[in-house]
Amino acid sequence: MALLRLLEPLFVLLIPVLHSLPWSMDISESNGPGTVLQPFSFNCSSYMPTLELFSVRPPSSFFNKPSLHGQNGVYVVKVTLSSSARLDALAVNQYELQLQYRCGNFVVDGSLFLHVQQDPGRIRCAGAFASPAQMSITSAQDPPLFPGPFSIDEHGLLRAPSQGLRGQTQKKAQSITIAEDLVPGSEVVRVQARGFDLLYEIISPRPSSFYSIGQADGVVRTTAPLDLARVQGTVVTKLQVRAFERLQPWASAVFDLTVNVRAVNQWPPRCRPALLVTQIPETALVGTVLDTLTCVDPDSAGTPLDYQLRFHSPPDSASLHLRDRTLEVPNTYS
Known part of the structure; x- marks a missing residue:
């Protein structure tokens, strides 16, 4: 129980x-x-x-x-x-x-x-049009904007080409350059096509690691940091964006967009030692090495750096000598 x-x-x-x-x-x-x-x-x-x-x-x-x-x-x-x-x-x-x-x-x-x-108001053909037929559409935009051929099926419905329509949007590719210091969510570019009730999507690469597009407004935005020194694959990204009508997805256009990321020097070079304090006798020989500087740019570790010696005290350009990265004694101190 x-x-x-x-x-x-x-x-x-x-x-x-x-x-x-x-x-x-x-x-x-x-x-x-x-x-x-x-x-x-x-x-x-x-x-x-x-x-x-x-x-x-x-x-x-x-x-x-x-x-x-x-x-x-x-x-x-x-x-x-x-x-x-x-x-x-x-x-x-x-x-x-x-x-x-x-x-x-x-x-x-x-x-x-x-x-x-069945919908009584739907138009249906009979007789000669009952069998599958094909037709071509000739336009001032042909070729290549209409790849053709269109077809009419056995129910009298006009079918677009299997490869879709490229519509009236410009097909030639666009290339833009942006800075690597853009924060995620920054606007990159706005893609626009002509049509009725359009939606936008990125079809290649899918998924896109660094960029997204507003489905309704066509605005391409960054989705992740673009730090060239720390993130691989951000220098050049080739995107394919498709614009299509909400109620007729097969009526679409493809837009090629190349995004180039420009390096931005955000951090100054760092040197070792950061501060050198030393003593040398006045009888030090010419060419005596005081130290060898080692500096690295955090933004691009492999980039060669130029070194320049600036004098503060005493303001005598002959008191020290910098050969490449090596700090030397140019004359004896007598």
Whole structure:
């Protein structure tokens, strides 16, 4: 009986979880990227739950990873259509999403069936246009801004070239030079392209170690110190930035940007000894070595340095002699 009393709260927790999954939903084929499917909820009062999308049948990249948010033991699940989503009820009228929900040690596997509904307002062609066709677009910008060819599929949809569109942005590369002492977060350059509701991303290198770009404003900023003496690979960075329309990601442009980092001498040379105090007899021979200076520039340890002797007291240029880094006696002190 004691064991049953211990298990009773567990069953209270698990029963609503098991039966809260909506097994079926309807969605219109006119819904595009970013569309949120009907949210649904789960209960999990004692643990931080997880929800994973294991597979989609038929295989498709139309669905993003589910998001899970909640409080006080009630969690709301949202599944959104990805940027590649192009629903077509005639091609596929049902998708099965294999989901797994986990609350502590309790695991629920289930299928969510999405029924794709036809949109009566969608234009469909018949007859001669029912079979796949191809067409080319000739423009004053050809070539190379339109790589072509465009195509029309069996549903009458115009498809852009597989390599994408370069749009109207300037393709030639830009090279800029910045100082190495920029702090992380400093603005480097603003990339601009022409289009509607544009987003920006760095596509090479990915990930970028030293630079980021504002998704909405196209501002390239530093993300890490650019100290040439301490950080490898900062002298020259070649970036590829892609600008694309939010609702039509395939309509994009690629911009080549080379960032050169210029050395800045932030620290003076350091010498050993920093202070030399010595005594020599007045009969010291000409050429007697007093000391050899050793100096290093912290900003660039391998850079050769020039040495110059300045006299303070007595102001006599003949009292000492500096040959390269060696301090010598030029004359006897008589």
